[in-house]
Amino acid sequence: MPAVADTGTSCEDLVGTAISADDIGLPTSGAEVTTARVASPNTAGAYCLVEGRIAPVSADAPDIRFRVNLPLDWNGKAVHFGGGGYNGTVVTGTGSVPSAPAGTPTPLQQGYATFGSDSGHSSAEHPGGSFALIEESLVNFAYAALKKTRDVAVSLMETHYDHTPGQTYFVGSSQGGREGLMVAQRFPTDYDGVFSRVPVVNFTGQQLFVNALAEPILDGGWIDAAGIALLDATTRTTCDGLDGLVDGIISRPQDCDVDFEALLCEAGETAGCLTQEQIDVVEQFHAPLVLEYALANGVAGYPGFPVGGEANDWPFWVMGANGAPGFTVNLGADFIRYFIAQDPDFDTVGFDPNAPEWRERILEVSELLDATDPDLSAFHASGGKLILQENLGDNGRSAFAGLDYHASVTEALNKGRTDKFFRAYAVPKADHSGGAGPNDVDWLALLDRWVTDGRAPRDVVLQERGTDRTRPACEWPTWSRYFRGDPDQATSFKCMKAPGFKG
Structure with a gap:
């Protein structure tokens, strides 16, 4: 125009x-x-x-x-x-x-x-x-x-x-990413395209999950900077090479099995190890929260977090200062206090989301807030296009939640139909704010081209901020594996199908 x-x-x-x-x-x-x-x-x-x-x-x-x-x-x-x-x-x-x-x-x-x-x-x-x-x-x-x-x-x-x-787009990250998915679901004819980065898609499940971390963190599970560095080194040593290259980027955290119990302190040890209480927090962070009932749209809980990125993200999001929980855990406490209990003085530590007295309110809030409706048929019918970016090094909310949403849409509408309007990309190493690895690309230009010219994005090239390093952003559920050549160039990688993937 x-x-x-x-x-x-x-x-x-x-x-x-x-x-x-x-x-x-x-x-x-x-x-x-x-x-x-x-x-x-x-x-x-x-x-x-x-x-x-x-x-x-x-x-x-x-x-x-x-x-x-x-x-x-x-x-x-x-x-x-x-x-x-x-x-x-x-x-x-x-x-x-x-x-x-x-x-x-x-x-x-x-x-x-x-x-x-x-x-x-x-x-x-x-x-x-x-x-x-x-x-x-x-x-x-x-x-x-x-x-x-x-x-x-x-x-x-x-x-x-x-x-x-002539065209109206929505762009947002985190809460804004949830909002982007929400407008596609609730107001499908109002927007021609949506770019949603690291969305808090399952808002209710996320807050229940992170609030549950407060009690074990306060009860001896808090981890200091040295312990977080140990975690980071352990996950990198175990997982980094799974993509064919040891370069500080974990491309397949879902395939990485880390033995955190191996970090347990022996009698008399106080450095270079973790206590059982600390290991319990780590394992809870990576394990799913499974509720005894379903949230909105049949979502059964919240997935655990991918491994990786601990040194970059944990000191703010998970572990705060002087034995206190971090920012995301405190957001979860606010959610319980104001959204669920509706009591500013409510003690959120140890809150049990499965307790019968809370279920009705949790479900009511979930129906309002959670952008998990997989039926995007109306958005597709109106010509809408949707791009989702999930960062695998994000410890502020789990990338698996957004990727689970993409899977639910694919199941609801079938893969062929979903691919016509919805593309998801899982970016290795990038954190909640998008740093810590190749992350950057002009998604608005790609979205506008898709809407106006019908040219859909496929495997695009990501740029690392402040360096010349690039890496492909593979269309989920494919992933980038090193093939040969300069390890700092996207052309040295191929987007591979995950085991069992038949797309």
């Missing part, structure tokens, strides 16, 4: 613009623009920065605060940016797409209209997961704010440009 001039309402005149509740696809009390101004030019030119609020239905719920960026030289397309963590801050939409190589122009610099929101609460006013005590805020966080923000943003594009976008 050629560039579209702003033939409608000028930027400054957007201030005070009201969007009727009837023009928003889910219940609100309408929306309004509070500020609109031409922002300082970026490398692609100036844009109209629009901010506003979407009013709630319930008097006790906060507004959804949003931002929309309307480039003066519009390419006729739009990108919705997802959030992170428990959200609570307005997504600016001015940054890069997750995993974009350094120097790649941002979507806004490329002429995309971009937008995002705070998902319906302020983290300053509702810290942690406390917003979940307000029912409308919880539903907004789960999925509703996505639809409301999208409808308002598209309405403003039509007002400003006298034109709606």
Whole structure:
């Protein structure tokens, strides 16, 4: 589509613009623009920065605060940016797409209209997961704010440009990755393409899993930096060479059997080993959580985590400071406290998700939050395309959860049909933020090409940040094995079929 001039309402005149509740696809009390101004030019030119609020239905719920960026030289397309963590801050939409190589122009610099929101609460006013005590805020966080923000943003594009976008994409990582899968499932005709990186797809299962780590960590299982380094060295020694090359990258963690009991301290040992309590935590981290009942969409629990990446990720995500659990475990505690028990003073240590008194609430929350519905037939029928990136060195949430979701879609729709619109890639070594190995590629360009030209991505080349090392991102469930040549070049690897894979 050629560039579209702003033939409608000028930027400054957007201030005070009201969007009727009837023009928003889910219940609100309408929306309004509070500020609109031409922002300082970026490398692609100036844009109209629009901010506003979407009013709630319930008097006790906060507004959804949003931002929309309307480039003066519009390419006729739009990108919705997802959030992170428990959200609570307005997504600016001015940054890069997750995993974009350094120097790649941002979507806004490329002429995309971009937008995002705070998902319906302020983290300053509702810290942690406390917003979940307000029912409308919880539903907004789960999925509703996505639809409301999208409808308002598209309405403003039509007002400003006298034109709606030809293509609308969603991009997000972690929480934003979950949101990307959610819009494909719940609002299948609203988006032409979705890029979802490391999504917290099984949100409820994830939080139940990590919260369960708190008790054994606090009960003697906390591991210091030396112990984490020992774990990292052990997994690399055991698993690194399974892809034909010892290079610090574990390509097949699912095929690696690490004997953690071999690290047990003998009598009198205090260094270079782990206590039984510490080993128990490690083994629990890698073992699945199996519930006595199914969560939404028949999901039975949560998979364990892949081995690898301990030195990079564990000091923050799993083990905190001075014997306390890390960040992801604390997120799980907030989830139990606010989403499930609905009690800010609830003691989350030792919480039993199988206890009968909690099941109804857990299932209710799971139905709202979990982006695990495998029936993407409506998204496919509308022409939607979906790219999933899972990072195998991510210890903030398990890559196996997203890969399990891909498998569930394949089972529901069959492989031939799924391959027409859904591609998944498992990236070795890369961590939750995408560093620690070859990770970067311009997924938005590949997604846009797939949508507009019908050219589907296959095995693409990943770039490591700050180096010249590249590695193929193999279409799951194939994986990269070293063949011959320069070990730092993707051309030296082949994407291999996993044992038993008949695709």
